[in-house]
Amino acid sequence: MRQILAAAVLLLSGVLYAQQGSLPMPAPRPKQYVTFQADPQELKTGKREVVELRFRVADGYHVNSHTPKSELLIPTALKLEDAAGVKVSSAEYPAGKLYSFSFNPSEKLDVYTSDFIVKLPVVAQAGAHMVTGTLHYQACDNAACYPPRNLPVRIAVTAK
């Protein structure tokens, strides 16, 4: 009887393993290492207001800040196109965080990771407007770097 029970337990554990069996799904490599949260902006007509643009760096990656510590590094920079009815001043970038690759702890980089906010002073005329542009950035992970990319940015602005 004991032998039967032991066999049953073994078979049962095999079944449970099969049910929980891991079928690994490779983690997709993002097309963009930074994403933009496009929040619609409601502003007061003709008044200077600061719009906050929220960006997120994909987990496991970092991008250079707007003021990296070496001239060879590519800064994160927002380039906006002129939009009728909206006057945009120079973007204000957050300070970066100090970061070192594990293989080179002596070199300190200045980077953005996870979420970062770029502030944009804006004066808008009454009505709905669309400000478009690109965020230029260059990402790395802990062992490799990825060519510079441009992230399209569209900011819907409504002034009342």
Add this chain to the structure above:
Amino acid sequence: MRRALILGVMVVGIALLLWAGWHNLRERKLAMQKARENQVVLIPDKAGAAEGEDDLAPKMRGKKAPNFTLTNLDGKKVSLADYKGRPVLINFWATWCGPCKVEMPWFEQLRNQYASQGFEILGLADDADAGKDAISKVAQKSGVTYPILLTDADGKVQQSYGGLDVLPMSFYVDRNGVIVEQTAGLGSKDMIEANIKKTIASGTETGVGGL
């Protein structure tokens, strides 16, 4: 009689569990296969590739190394074909790539170590926006004396090597012009040396086929 009954119930129960487990696994496999197919169809990344495709997969391994002719830092034309019959490491790097700059002194040392066996390294700067001076400065700072070649802004060479979405990227080309190994990202010095040894050992001295 009672024992036989219990045994029978257990056998039936186990059989049902086994069937349920197998059925569950099969369903999951089918669902995953379908999800993968949808991923390819719905999220096209670029020509010939899909979002989620592993950029680090050694796509060029076993293929003939595409020839190229580029300008070195002295302004002279250099072709891969110039190294026909020799084992060559082609390393794509950039001035803005920290991991790339870690490898370069190792490459220099290993190049000297295996020079007697014909081994050479070509460093291809995948650096469209950096000037020649910046590239030269980084190469000098790294202590590199092997040829540094400037890739064209159109990226044709990079495309011929499968499109480089990650740096550093290295291709180990044997005497016959065949890529015996392809690596992406920073590896260990031991791994690089092992690949160099493999490249030198591969192919024949006569360079059958050429580049």
